[in-house]
Amino acid sequence: MTEDDRRWPDPHATETVRKFLRRHRRAVDTILTSARLDGLNELADAAAEYAAAPEGPCSPEAAAVIFAIAQHAAVAYRTGAQREREFIDRFVDSWMIEHGHDFVTAVAEARRGVRVEDPDPRAGRMTPWLRLAAADEDASAVDEALARRVRDRLGVVDEEGASRVVTEPKSITTDQIRRFEAAMVDGRRWRAAAHRRVVLEDPALGQLARRLVWARFDDRGTVVGTFRIEADRSLIDVAGGPVELPDDALLGIAHPIHLGDSIDAWRNSLADNRLRQPFEQLTRPTYALTAAESESTILHRFTDRQVRTDRLFALQELGWEVTREALYRRFSPTREVTVALDPGLEGGYRYEPDRQRILSVELRGGTFGVLDAVTASELILQLERLAA
Incomplete structure (x- = not known):
């Protein structure tokens, strides 16, 4: 896995996807109209809803259909492997932020069953059209491109002999630890909803997150609360009480300067729960300018x-x-x-x-x-x- 594969999801990915779909709305509408004529009304309606609001509730199948149409519509804009990866990553990043890791793997699996075909006048097909692949039908390189990229980005692999995608537990890497430390030092922030999807639902990052103390910040960057993460992904404060966060709460890894007088209590909390920190956080030396x-x-x-x-x-x-x-x-x-x-x-x-x-x-x-x-x-x- 390369450094590019391990990067944080682009926080602007959904807006980029939305603009792309607006630009190719005619192609999307044409193919979905053809799908309705072929009796795929429910799937077409769900896909249309996703195209109109990629951040809203939707099914992986609907997202897979729109992604397949986007691949077909944007072929002229993708030249070379790097551009292909960038194109796919826009959608993957959006799905990770808006819908979570499990959703991403489900879309990759659903994409293998969707085909967008070129016009075929001899068969009465005057425009591109959508069809569902047969269970035993081999996938093309275009059909497999998303699954390959998801494997690279999320540590998702094919089971031997099976044509589906499953999530395997990932081990914690030195690079992931280094990225979390950099997030603390550089002031990286997540909205709570994105934090759940990008960090807590990730098998490796979720493990790391449990061994750290987190802070909630107001819009001016002032700490308004601290918490840690339990094994069941619930949040508790230093006294062990439950913490509830709205989806738009601003979160980050707490620097020891943020913790003030509570730092000793947090050290005791992690020690009592036998949580060994992946890098210096609570024991980190701090300095002040004269x-x-x-x-x-x-x-x-x-x-x-x-x-x-x-x-x-x-x-x-x-x-x-x-x-x-x-x-x-x-x-x-x-x-x-x-x-x-x-x-x-x-x-x-x-x-x-x-x-x-x-x-x-x-x-x-x-x-x-x-x-x-x-x-x-x-x-x-x-x-x-x-x-x-």
Whole structure:
């Protein structure tokens, strides 16, 4: 599975699907009209409802029909394997966010039984038309494209000798742990409904989510509550009481700075339930800027600190760019931290000096006080570990 396969679903996928279906509405209507003439009224009506509102209640069969029509209608826009994957991913991401992982696998299975055929004037077919495949009919590469992509994205596989899709338990990977840690550090947020579908219903991510403390945020980013996830996917607070969330609640992995005085109670809660955290959350060191640092563009605490050269390259996994003279980390379109080095890198790891000296740590685009508390803490933590 590639890095692209493991990415988070695009939060704008449903809007992209909706725009695509509006653009190809004539093709969708033509094929669904033909299906009604062939007696497939119930399926056509359900498919029309999905096409009008991809985010609304619908059956996997209806979504499979619309996806098959979309594949047929958009063939001129897909050139090459990469474009094909991007096209399929728009629908897969939308299904994951709006309807959940089980829905995605059900659509992939239903798609194998749907065919969109080209016009055949000799048979009286003047427009593209829809038919249902026979049980023993072999699927074409186009028919199988969705199932293959779902296997790549969700860890879904074919049973040997069977023409259907089933979900297998997935093991937790280092990459998934790293993505969750990055979500905590970078402030990744989910709406509660999407969180249930994308995280809790995923076999591997659901396991990870149970071992972390989560927070609910208001629209200004202020923590208004914290909770953890039980094995049955119910939510409880630090005292063990039930937590109910509306679908539009804003959720994220709590940084220790968010937990304040409750952090010791949360440590005890996870210890009592024998939940071992996948990365540093409740034991994570935190740092704060001094008043002078908040008003400055230079982080003087690191000036003249010595660092091991081999540690510089590990920062690339945390979003840093390593160049000959310096390290760079962008925190917004207008704010970038530069760590100037001496003597600098020579272009080949085996030829580099063992140690570098930090000449300065400087923020472009404002003083360090413009960084929020979590960002400032993580910046200092990364540089402290670099210079340890």
